[in-house]
Amino acid sequence: MTVDLTQISFNEEGFMTDPHQWTKEIAEELAKQEGIETLTADHWKIIDFCRQVGLASGKAPTLRQITTGTGISTKDLFALYPKGPAKKVARIAGLGKPEGCV
């Protein structure tokens, strides 16, 4: 099944602007754009956690919040989501770009 991403609103950096438009199918499509062909159970565990935190606080979680919250090590997180995992998961989970706090 393919999803029609043209019906979804994105900002100029490719992050969804409304997390409520998000579906699992959209996540799979965005994951492909990020170079992740198949989302495994471990991928989903992280996405689910980020959705939960993101919807409650309005902000995508930081790397440390993800590792503390899921029990997955930073190293494994980078293996699942190569390069910048916090940013990548936030995009796939339909959340905004994680902000570096000031």
Add this chain to the structure above:
Amino acid sequence: MKTFLILGAGTGGTMVANKMAQALDPQEWRILIVDKDENHYYQPGFLFIPFGIYSPSDVVKPKRNFLPPTVDVIFGEIELIEPDKNRVKLNGGRTINYDYLVVATGSHTRPDLLPGLVDGGGWRKNIFDFYTPDGATALGRFLKFWKGGRMVLNVAEMPIKCPVAPLEFLFLADWFFRERGIRDKVEITFATPLPGAFTKPRASAILGNMLAERGIRLETEYAIMEVDNTKQVIRSYDEREIPYDLFVTIPTNMGAEVIGASGMGDELNFVPVNKHTLQSVKWENVWLIGDASNAPASKAGSVAHFMLDVVIENILRHMEGLEPLPKFDGHANCFIESGNEKGVLIDFNYEVEPLPGMFPLPGFGPFSLLKESPANHWGKMMFKWIYWNVLLKGGEMPFESQMSMAGKWK
């Protein structure tokens, strides 16, 4: 007799003690403050020690000198905070029951969290921090005789105390090496977890240009995994290696361990707070000031100062049964040393990023915002005197706690 207890006698705790000593009736209240260290450090001064601008004795004075005589000062370690029972246990068995608690336990660097940093053999030999007086002093001794090579500065993780300090360190290092005639022998790299030089877009662009003008290489979105002391490289999780001869680290910053042990903190031991009222989100008689909270504002003395009037007013209101007012706006005001006796000033809050303009008087200044000027440098130098003589004692400063748009250009 009721008890007003303050944990931590740093910038925030000391200011609260001074204000509360004036506000509370000594017949009705006793004020106690607890800290493990008898020394008060002027932390903004650590930055200048590696370059021989300040000596270690410039940045330390006894804490007792800045606390009013009516406040009971206890020097000792806190073992456990029990906010559900309104009490704090100290090491050695003493228990303090309180009516109001102000948590001002700050944030601290944790070099032990990064593999190879302190346990790889290079610590304080060619690997240094400058966020501690010992680290800054050791780095000063190293730089005095350094003949040049590859210097790498890394921020391990955000948030850090004083987020502009890494940039100031780079600007001062560039200037220091020029003055010594070895700038062409030093390669400077800044490896940061952020996507740019700083957190906020306009300031990040301007400060990023200032790095480029000085020939400082910027490595962005760098999540450090380890320090390899044998190969003399730092390695990130995405396997980018950066070779160093001198590695300067800003380790992960965390709140006090007792916050974690007492179950009061988030994943970095910072205490969740209402970011506008500065009241704990969980306990109504627990209040926060300074770096100890998880408010998404800069962890800096200026921010603690801008929190002061809000937290005092809200505690006094709470004592009268009134609702706290959401008056803290995240205001921060930072002088950024840029070398060559110049500096940059930034002024911002939760909503408004640093903008160009003049401060505090529109059109006149004397300080220029987001632009290098000699006045900004002298402002920073003067600030040490103001800190010791006015700010800690809760004296009046010539501007409001809330940020003003006057003088700023959109």
